[in-house]
Amino acid sequence: MEIHILRLSHRAERDKRVTTHLGLVGRAFGAEKILIGGQRDPHLAESLMKIVERWGGDFSAEFVKSWRSTLKEYKENGWVIAHLTMYGMPVRETAPKVAKKAGPDGKVLIVVGGEKVPFEVYESSDFNVAVTSQPHSEISALAVFLDRLQNGLEFDKDFPDAKIAIKPCQQGKDILTP
Numbered sequence: 001m002e003i004h005i006l007r008l009s010h011r012a013e014r015d016k017r018v019t020t021h022l023g024l025v026g027r028a029f030g031a032e033k034i035l036i037g038g039q040r041d042p043h044l045a046e047s048l049m050k051i052v053e054r055w056g057g058d059f060s061a062e063f064v065k066s067w068r069s070t071l072k073e074y075k076e077n078g079w080v081i082a083h084l085t086m087y088g089m090p091v092r093e094t095a096p097k098v099a100k101k102a103g104p105d106g107k108v109l110i111v112v113g114g115e116k117v118p119f120e121v122y123e124s125s126d127f128n129v130a131v132t133s134q135p136h137s138e139i140s141a142l143a144v145f146l147d148r149l150q151n152g153l154e155f156d157k158d159f160p161d162a163k164i165a166i167k168p169c170q171q172g173k174d175i176l177t178p
Contacts, residue, residue, distance in 0.1 A: 001099070001104060001105070001107070001108060002032055002106070002107045003026075003032060003108050003109075003149075004031060004032060004034070004035060004107075004108075004109050004110070005031050005033070005034045005035065005109075005110045005142070006034075006035045006037065006064075006067060006071065006109055006110070006111045006112070007019055007034060007035065007036045007037060007038070007112050008038065008111065008112065008113050008117060009037060009038045009067070009113070009115045010036050010038030010041070010114055011038060011039055011114065012039040012041040015038075015114060016041060016043075018137075018138065019034075019041075019044060020044060020048065022138065022139055022142055023044075023048040023059075023061055024048070025139055025142050025146070026110075026146070027052065027057060029142075029143055029154045030154035031110070033059065033060045033062070034048070034060075034061045035062055035070055036064065037063075037064050037066070037067030037070065038067075038114060049061065054163050055162055055163075055164060056159035056160055056163070071109070071111065071121070072124075074107075074109045075124060078107065079107040079109045080098055080102045080108045080109070081109050081125045081126045081127070082094075082098050082108055082109070082111070082125065082126065082129050082145070082149075083110075083113075083121055083122065083125035083127070083128050083129065084130075084131065084138065084141045085128050085130060086132060086133050086134060087122075087128065087130060088128030089127070089130060090130055091131045091145055094127050094130075095148035096148075097127065098127050098149060099149055099150075108149065110142065110145065110146075111125060112142060113138065162178055163177065163178070164177055165177075165178060
C-alpha cells in the first residue's frame with residue numbers, strides 16, 4: 001500500500017513542530033510522502049530530509065500551492081482519501097474499511113487538518129476517521145491510524161541507505177552504523 005499525508009493550512013511559526021512531527025511519524029510508520037499546504041517553510045522540508053539522510057528510507061516532503069487541487073488530483077487518480085478528525089467514525093471500524101477499499105496495492109491519502117478544516121474536506125473524503133471523539137493531537141491520531149491501517153506491519157518496514165540504526169536492547173543505547 002502506498003501512503004501519502006496531506007497537511008492542511010500549515011502556519012510557519014505556529015505549526016512548525018507539529019508539522020515536523022507529522023512528517024516524522026508518517027515516515028516511521030510507513031508513509032512515503034508528506035504534502036504540506038499553507039505557508040512555505042523551507043527549513044521544515046530540509047529538517048525532514050536530514051532525518052531521511054541519516055536514518056534511511058524513501059520519504060519525501062514537499063509544499064503544495066493548493067491543498068484543494070492536490071486533494072482533487074489524488075481523488076481523480078483513484079487514491080482513497082481518509083481525513084483524520086475527531087468528528088468522524090471510530091478508527092477501529094473505519095481503518096479496516098480504508099485498507100479494504102485501497103487493497104494491498106492501493107493508494108491512501110491521509111488528510112490532517114491544521115486550523116479550522118473547511119467542510120469540503122469532509123465532503124471530498126471517502127472516510128472521515130475519528131481516533132477518539134475528544135480533543136487530541138493530530139500527531140497521535142496519525143500514529144494510531146497508520147498502525148490500524150497497516151495492522152502493525154509498519155514495524156517490519158526496512159529503511160534502506162540508513163547511516164544510523166537502533167538495535168533494540170533492554171537498557172542503554174545500542175546504536176548501529178551500518
